[in-house]
Amino acid sequence: MKVKRKLAMMLAAMMVIGLLAACSQGNNGKNESAIKPTGSSTNSGESSSSNKPVKVNLFAGTSSFNGNLDTNWFTEYAEDNFNMEIEWSTVPNTDVATKQPLLLASGDYPSIFWAGNFNNEDLLKYGQQGVFVPLNDLLQEHAPNVWNAIQDTPTLAQGLFAPDGNIYGLPFYNYCLHCYYSSKLWVYKPLLEEHGLSIPTTTEEFEHTLEVFKQNGILPLTGSTDGWNSDPTTFLMNAFAYNDGGNHLQIKNGQVELAAIQDGWKKGLEYMNRLYTKGLISSSAFTQTNDVLSKQAVNHEVGVVPWGCMNCVVGSENMNDVINWVTIPPLKGPDGVQYAAFSGNGVSGAVFAITNKASEEEKIAIMKLLDFIWTTEGTTIADYGPEGKYWFKAKEGDTGLVGTPAKFEIDIQPPTPFTWGWNQLGPIYQAEEWRNSIVAKSPFTPDGSGSEALLHYYTEKDYKGKQPAEVVPASMWIDPAQSQKFSLLKTNINNYVKQWTAEFIVGNKSLSKDWDTYVSGVQKLGLDEYLSITQSAMVGPFDTSSFKRDDAVIKSLESLK
Secondary structure, three states, X not given: OOOOHHHHHHHHHXXXXXXXXXXXXXXXXXXXXXXXXXXXXXXXXXXXXXXXXXXEEEEEEEOOOOOOHHHOHHHHHHHHHOOEEEXXXXXXXXXXXXXXXXXHHHOOOOOEEEEOOEXXXXXXXXXXXXXXXXXXXXXXXXXXXXXXXXXXXXXXXXXXXXXXXXXOOEOOEEOOHHHHOOOOEEEEHHHHHHOOOOOOOEXXXXXXXXXXXXXXXXXXXXXXXXXXXXXXXXXXXXXXXXXXXXXXXXXXXXXXXXXHHOHHHHHHHHHHHHHHHOOOEOXXXXXXXXXHHHHHHHOOOEEEEEOOOHHHHHOHXXXXXXXXXXXXXXXXXXXXXXXXXXXXXXXXXXXXEEEOOOOHHHHHHHHHHHHHHOOHHHHHHHHHOOOOOOEEXXXXXXXXXXXXXXXXXXXXXXXXXXOOOOOOOOOOEEOHHHHHOEOOXXXXXXXXXXXXXXXXXXXXXXXXXXXOOEEOOOOOOOOXXXXXXXXXXXXXXXXXXXXXXXXXXXXXXOHHHHHHHHHHHHHHOOHHHHHHHHHHHOOOOEEOOOOOOOHHHHHHHHHOO
16 A cells, blocks of 8 residues: 555545544543443443453554544543553654554564554564464454454455465455546536437447547546546546556456556557547646646536545535536447446455454453444444434434435535544544445435535436456455565556556557557567466455445435435
8 A cells, every 4th residue: 555646645535535533622632421332342441350441552654634642532432442552652654654664574563553553464464473463353353343344245255365365454444336447537418418428338339529629629538646536547548458647557367467468458559649640639638737627617617527526526526516517327349348347356465453462451452342333333433433423313214325324414524624534544444334324315406515416416416336356456465475576577567558558549659550569579588477476466356346326315316315
């Protein structure tokens, strides 16, 4: 897990669309009616021989949003209800990647990493060294809610178990359907209506739409370099060959292959080069920053925009315009190819791990806290604080995102710092059930209050189910002895593909003359070895069959007032 600007942008976008809670100072951080935990064992991580609070040492990478965790309301709540005394050791998020290995190498590391940043190679390495404690028995005995969630959630079951059968860490888990299909294209509907156009469904229709926009003085299609899936090439390539938007890998007959050297990829590049040559893709799409793209969208200077969420592009001050932007479904190419890029392929790595410095009392105490947090009620309180502050019980008749009865409503106006909950800090479990239990507002509300439902609506209607039946899983268990070589191969190949893809699109390289040179160059970078390591490191292809369009959900969202 790397700290990248693109990841930061994605997380910022998530905050805008409803994943963060609000707060204000008041009540001195107290709430006399705070809910007692009901999803866990009794009140305690206490020692069997004493009621004295158990000291629990937690390491966390934090941001300015988290503020002072010592005085956070949920810290006090956890201490009071689970008989523990939390000692925080915090560093800025940006320092975690360098601080963690130094701590572990020095031997002076904390008992528990609560909000760290470990990839699977780290988990295997420190697990095999005995630094990280296997969690299997602890979870089954003291955190059955966590254990059951792992068994019942395919993305967790496939991703958390190391090759030796042990679980060495837990992730921050966030079920987010619209995030899984974040490679979207948005078109400004009033422009379609003005020029008598329908939403395009094929590459040919899409090209015609862009041509009409250009003829009428409208910038047809652009993008940016620092937005959330704001590069249009991922979406467009999926009409010719599967493009996951990251590693350019696909599964064919159970085998991993590089999609970026297949014939379909070449045809996709030919199509995009034609659009670019005709001036239908702006040359600035590959150079400009998102603030420029945002202005173009707000001023209606551009017809089509790639982004994970349109409300993130226009900004809070222009939310009344969000409903005028609609998604373009995955386009069908000339050979019938029609994919949606999919990133719901599981979890990889961890934020939480228990080290061999932890006492038995510490292990039990933190397990019981986790057991509470990994319930719908516990997740809500851990994220947002006490009921009645920034979350409220749903009213009778309220429905959630999928039409089932809602359980709670969230007030999302987050100031910084947030002093009431740990909001997404550490191994929080924002499950599918939890997200779908939030009260859904009408997707088409002019004030933008239904933006979460709007994203879910378009994802369900236009993208869900159009991914390949099998994809490469997010979780790869690379032998630590091969991890450095694998990382180098992966980086070199992906950078090479990205560079040449851009060169082909803008015409600096010729597809008729330079394609074979490009393919040969990929192979010389160690492609066979890269694919071999990937194949052996994946437990098996990720089955996407549970992600199917549900017309009942679409109708439910359309019916909301």
